[in-house]
Amino acid sequence: MDEKFDCIIVGGGIAGLSAAMILARANVRFLLIERGEFCGAKNVSGGVLWGRDLARLVPEYHEEDGFERFVNHRRLTFMDAQSAFTIDFKSSHFDAPPYSGVTVLRARFDAWLAEKVQAAIDASDVADESFLATNILVEEVLMEDGRAVGIRAGEEKFYADVVLLAEGVNNLLTRQVGLQADYVPADYVAVGVKEVIGFDRNVLEDRFQLRGRSGLTNEFVGYASGGVEGGGFLYTNTESVSLGLVLGMKDLREKGRKPYDLLNEFKAHPVVADMIRGGEVLEYSAHVVSVGDLRGMPREVYADGVLIAGEAAGLLLNAGRAIQGMDYAMRSGILAAETVIAARERGDFSAATLKNYRTALENSYVMKDLRTFQDAVHLLHSPMMFGPVPELICDFGRQFFTVDSAPTPRAGQMLRAAIKRHASYWDLIKLGIKAARAL
Ligand SMILES: Cc1cc2nc3c(=O)[nH]c(=O)nc-3n(C[C@H](O)[C@H](O)[C@H](O)COP(=O)(O)OP(=O)(O)OC[C@H]3O[C@@H](n4cnc5c(N)ncnc54)[C@H](O)[C@@H]3O)c2cc1C
Numbered sequence: 001m002d003e004k005f006d007c008i009i010v011g012g013g014i015a016g017l018s019a020a021m022i023l024a025r026a027n028v029r030f031l032l033i034e035r036g037e038f039c040g041a042k043n044v045s046g047g048v049l050w051g052r053d054l055a056r057l058v059p060e061y062h063e064e065d066g067f068e069r070f071v072n073h074r075r076l077t078f079m080d081a082q083s084a085f086t087i088d089f090k091s092s093h094f095d096a097p098p099y100s101g102v103t104v105l106r107a108r109f110d111a112w113l114a115e116k117v118q119a120a121i122d123a124s125d126v127a128d129e130s131f132l133a134t135n136i137l138v139e140e141v142l143m144e145d146g147r148a149v150g151i152r153a154g155e156e157k158f159y160a161d162v163v164l165l166a167e168g169v170n171n172l173l174t175r176q177v178g179l180q181a182d183y184v185p186a187d188y189v190a191v192g193v194k195e196v197i198g199f200d201r202n203v204l205e206d207r208f209q210l211r212g213r214s215g216l217t218n219e220f221v222g223y224a225s226g227g228v229e230g231g232g233f234l235y236t237n238t239e240s241v242s243l244g245l246v247l248g249m250k251d252l253r254e255k256g257r258k259p260y261d262l263l264n265e266f267k268a269h270p271v272v273a274d275m276i277r278g279g280e281v282l283e284y285s286a287h288v289v290s291v292g293d294l295r296g297m298p299r300e301v302y303a304d305g306v307l308i309a310g311e312a313a314g315l316l317l318n319a320g321r322a323i324q325g326m327d328y329a330m331r332s333g334i335l336a337a338e339t340v341i342a343a344r345e346r347g348d349f350s351a352a353t354l355k356n357y358r359t360a361l362e363n364s365y366v367m368k369d370l371r372t373f374q375d376a377v378h379l380l381h382s383p384m385m386f387g388p389v390p391e392l393i394c395d396f397g398r399q400f401f402t403v404d405s406a407p408t409p410r411a412g413q414m415l416r417a418a419i420k421r422h423a424s425y426w427d428l429i430k431l432g433i434k435a436a437r438a439l
Contacts, residue, residue, distance in 0.1 A: 005031045005130075007340050008151055008160040010138045010173060012039035014049075014326050015310025016166035017113045018333030019340075020132070021057045024120035026341045029129040031158055032117075033151070035137040040110025043168075044194060044287035047242065048101045048217055048235055049109070051327035053334065055098035058116050062097035066112030068237035069215025070099035073208075077271075078390035079223040084271040085390075085397040086218075095214065103215050103235045103242070104326075105196065141165075141177050147304030147350070148177060161349045164307045164336050166329070169288050171298070171312040179308060180298040186250035187381075188296025188314075190230060193259040193286045194244030195267075197279035201239045207275070208236050219322070222390025223269060226262045228252055229386055233323075234275060240282060241275070243267065246289060246323065248381070259286060289325065292317045292377045294370060301332075301361065302339075302354040309336040317369055319376035319438075328366045335360040375438035384423065384431050392422035 007023060009016045012034030023030045036042040048071060054061050061067065072094035077086040094100055114132055121130045140152040141163055150159035165173050169189070174180045199207075208216045215236040224232035229248030234241055245263055252259065266272055290296060290311055297314035301307065309315075310329030317324045339357040343349050361367050379385065396418040400411060409417075419428060 003159060004150075005029050005158065005160040006344055007031075007162050007164060008033065008158055009164045009166055010151060011166035011168060011310075011312070012036070012114060012132065012134065013043055013110060013166060013168055013310065013329065014113070015168075015312070015329035015333035015336075016164070017110065017117055018053070018057060018330045019164055019166060019309060019337040020117045020333075021113075021120055022334055022337035023340065024117060024124050024130060026337075027125040028337075028341060028344060029126045031130070031160070032132050033136050033138050033153060033158075034132070034134045037135050038111050039114035039132070039134065040107040041134075043106035043110055044192060044285045045104065045106050045326060047104050047106060047326060048322065049104050049326045049330075050101045050322060050324055051330070052098045052100070053327060053330045054102070056334070057330070058113070062099065064112070066109050066116075067102040067104050069103050069210070069213050070094070070097070071101035071103065071217050072099075072214050073216040075216065075218040077218060077220045077224075078393040079220055079269065079271070080391045080394040081223050082270060083394040083398055084220075084269075085393045101217070101322075103217070103237055105237055105240075105242070138167075138173065141173050141306065143177070148306040162305050162307065162340055162343065162354070164309060164333075164340065165312050166309045166333060166336075167312045169290050169311040171308070174298055174308050174312050177303060177306055179300055179303060179306075184296055186253065187248075188291055188293050189249045190246050190289050190291050191249055191252065191259055191286060192244060192246045192289045193263050194242055194284070195263070195281050196237070196240050196242055196283040197276050198240045198282045199279050203278065204236065204239060204241070208241075210236060213238075217322075220266075220272075221386055222394070224266050224272075225386055226257060226265055227387060228255055228257055228262065229381055229383070231386065232266050232272075234272070241279065243272070243276060246318070248291070249288075289323075290314050290316045292319070292370065292373075294374055300358070302351060302357050304351045304354075305349050307336045307339060307354055307357055309333045315366055315370070317373060317377070318380065319369075319373035320380055324369075331364055331366050332361060335364060373438070375434065379431075379434050379438045382431065382434075384427060388423040388427070389431070392418045395421060
């Protein structure tokens with residue numbers, strides 16, 4: 001193995017592997033280091049991989065088995081203790097590749113993507129000089145005269161012109177190089193808990209009206225998170241569902257609730273219990289996730305000899321429509337790799353050149369969406385959104401769908417009565433103004 005690489009990538013998650021694919025295709029010599037036994041071994045996601053960048057990395061991906069199902073059916077459910085009021089959208093517009101979203105199980109998906117990267121390395125001019133190395137923990141970014149020059153893993157040191165940190169949300173190396181404050185307030189992080197629940201494939205497909213590889217995503221707000229800031233999700237895989245909660249860390253602590261207890265309550269809700277009846281829990285996992293608040297991002301995504309991609313850079317958006325972290329990781333990994341290629345052509349890996357990565361990120365949908373929907377991110381912190389609003393929607397639904405052989409009020413009357421029971425008009429007007437600005 002040569003001592004010095006063009007680039008060292010820390011982290012074989014989505015961001016790191018996406019960058020590696022672009023570098024391999026451009027014949028750039030790189031070393032990717034992943035601490036897990038294999039790529040994906042340590043990774044957790046809901047997870048729907050949104051967007052079209054996967055088709056850019058692996059054009060034939062839809063013919064392969066890296067992903068679980070493509071998404072053509074989406075549901076958003078408001079819950080109280082007994083009811084669920086759902087907005088449901090299904091369309092055959094979403095049936096053709098490249099799909100707008102695919103469900104993935106990370107242990108399988110990341111390992112598959114790593115195989116594709118290895119194939120790209122093997123086909124490159126530097127087949128013997130680029131490596132995917134697993135089961136190695138990077139402990140330190142080596143600095144010389146204020147610039148990153150390599151990494152240390154145990155006693156071993158490896159050097160490169162540029163180090164790409166794609167280490168995920170627990171960004172200890174990003175902190176070490178001084179780009180992220182050592183202390184990140186609990187407001188800016190959430191915890192995700194998830195179970196993979198296995199089914200006989202026919203049962204799963206009948207229960208969720210799935211055909212071939214089509215899939216359903218369902219997000220839940222209200223009772224799902226037991227009064228704690230956050231929400232729930234259920235995503236269909238080939239022969240299982242991923243069911244989980246994403247919960248605000250600070251609110252969990254203040255309310256003294258435990259994520260796993262909340263997950264059990266969510267599973268026991270009559271509507272969810274019917275969805276998972278007869279399934280067998282195959283796997284349980286928990287992971288920290290950022291909340292998409294720009295104030296929690298590192299102060300910069302580049303410095304002399306270093307770039308930061310994916311969730312290590314705080315690139316995640318949860319504005320109510322979907323959690324987007326994997327697609328941002330993919331796009332930022334691609335943009336970081338393109339910046340490395342351009343820097344290599346110029347022979348300059350200083351911050352002055354690497355700052356082009358920031359510009360590329362700002363010009364991409366990643367930073368544009370993060371900026372456009374910051375108000376929506378803040379709106380989701382409002383207790384109204386995970387308490388009174390879902391409750392009044394369910395209350396209204398219950399009245400609207402009840403037929404009890406008595407005079408029926410008009411829908412407007414029912415709605416006003418439900419509002420009165422759960423909130424005030426003034427609260428709703430304030431929320432409406434914020435929502436109008438946010439969306
Ligand atoms: C419960 C939950 C649900 C989610 N749902 C969704 C969803 O539905 N859709 C979506 O788009 N996003 C979702 N996300 C967010 C998404 O999972 C992340 O945004 C995404 O995984 C970030 O990708 P990444 O490559 O930046 O980091 P990661 O995927 O976390 O990869 C980082 C990699 O770096 C490795 N690593 C870290 N430190 C070191 C080190 N020092 N040395 C060597 N290796 C190291 C890790 O082992 C890991 O493999 C969810 C997250 C959670 C927790």
